[in-house]
Amino acid sequence: MGRACLSLGSNVEPERHIAIAFAALRARFGDILASAAYRTPAVGFDGADFVNAAAVIDSDLDPQALNDWLHALEDAHGRDRSGPRYGDRTLDIDIVLFDDLVCSGPGNLRLPRGELRHAFVLRPLAEIAPDIVEPASGRTLAELWARSGERDVAMREVTLPAAETGGHTSGAAAV
Template sequence: MPRGYISIGSNIDRDKNIPASLQALEHRFGKLIVSSIYETEPVGFSGDLFYNLIVGFDSDLDVKEVAQQLRQIELDRGRTRDCQKFTARTLDLDLILYGNLVLRDEQLQIPRDEIERYAFVLEPLAEIAPTLKHPINHISYAELWDKFDKTNLKQKRITPSWMLTK
């Protein structure tokens, strides 16, 4: 059964949308492996700060079915599909890894390039899957994070108030 990893982000009603997304993901996929939450500055536009995190889950569903489930959760939380790439959003759920699958088609890219491009994806992934190796370059996520240029890092680990009540 492959383990999938999902990058989660929100900067609109993030204290409602992130917990709701975790609940929806757990309902659909079962037990989740959840990283810390990182507060990050927007990339490519000015706006409110994001919450970003990574969750892992095990599933025997087809990868396209998983992607469809993620799209539905986004829509359920008010996401519109007509928005530009770099804009504020209620919820962004991206399947970044699915086992050792390498897939490039018009609908899906796995592994996602964002893993190596953005600290808000790589740091939480390295936190929960440090020894896991990237399916293309075969370097562990901990090693990728160690080598990542942190010169202008604009994120920090936080504990939102809704996590304190758990």
């Protein structure tokens, strides 16, 4: 059993897809800690705004098996991996941290994930799990967010459809 911090994003029907992802995580892993959802500009390409959120789960899967399960969930909801690395996506879920593991590979698995430096990943995680320590720096997520150069990035909280989240619509909560 391990604790995983996840980053979720979508810019194609984003509120719907993030809500579906939260519901799928809850169905597979039980109670999850879910952040608020935030609308943010696309990073790395010109595209529609993203809705981003975070979740903390207790997983019975090792990191590679969890990564495979998350990719299957993305694929089941129309994720297209044939285009450029940065582009529109129905659902993107990444493992940002898994316990205190530091690893590179196999495949695209990188822990901690480099995107942790971005506000769209760090802010939601720091809000729901401020005391989790990022193993490479030895700093808590709250400390990393307090020192972030992206604290001024525009992030507007959005409401997710309640029916697909089991009633959770905004703000951090266990769902």
